[in-house]
Amino acid sequence: MRQDVPPEHEEQDEEAEEQGGPQRRYLTRNGAERMHRELLRLLNEERPKVTAEVSAAAAQGDRSENAEYIYGKKRLREIDRRIRFLQRRLDNATIVTPSEQTDQGRVYFGATVTLEDEDGAKTTYQIVGSDEIDAQGGRISVESPIGKALLRKAVGDTVEVMRPRGEIELTIVSIKYV
Structure with missing residues (x-):
């Protein structure tokens, strides 16, 4: 089950890391595996799919009034934010069995x-x-x-x-x- 983190929490984590370095967090092995599976799914499935949709929408012409393009770019930013968040959490995690x-x-x-x-x-x-x-x-x-x-x-x-x-x-x- 994916545990969404509201963007404001991700931003707070980024600020905390910038000020005092990365914070050490503990994860169970199962929790780390779930997060890793989500990261791989975002990188290998979701992001390429949305990127292709944005490219197709961009080819339609005027981007300023193209809802598919605007929504796609927004979704791409959300995916990228989640990818950065998961990578940072996994990199700084202490895995406990x-x-x-x-x-x-x-x-x-x-x-x-x-x-x-x-x-x-x-x-x-x-x-x-x-x-x-x-x-x-x-x-x-x-x-x-x-x-x-x-x-x-x-x-x-x-x-x-x-x-x-x-x-x-x-x-x-x-x-x-x-």
Whole structure:
């Protein structure tokens, strides 16, 4: 699943890199592979297709009122921005393979954690980098309130997490590194 990043976030990342150098980010191996597949798809399929469409639209004559040409150029800029973003993220990423974690009794980056709330409902999350989040897919950021609260905790530990609907207590039922 592609995780679109709004252009303003990409621009903020570019500014941060210009000011203090590239920021080190963590990615799981699966997350890095998903980003790499998207990058290859953009470079090998999307960009050539849109480039051909723009060339065909340009050949029609007056470009100032040619909607196909204007839209195509805009789409090409969006693709190029996303390509630069993905390349920069992959170049500066530290790839983590969760199954290689030596201390598997505590929650660290890449862990898959099953939690039980105050009502007895169980939820499973994988702790991933901010570029990989997919709440519906069970992947939450290590920088999220739950992710931060869980770090370095063990099975049986209880954490309190502040969320928009109020504070909740979560107990760690299991920790897996797959």
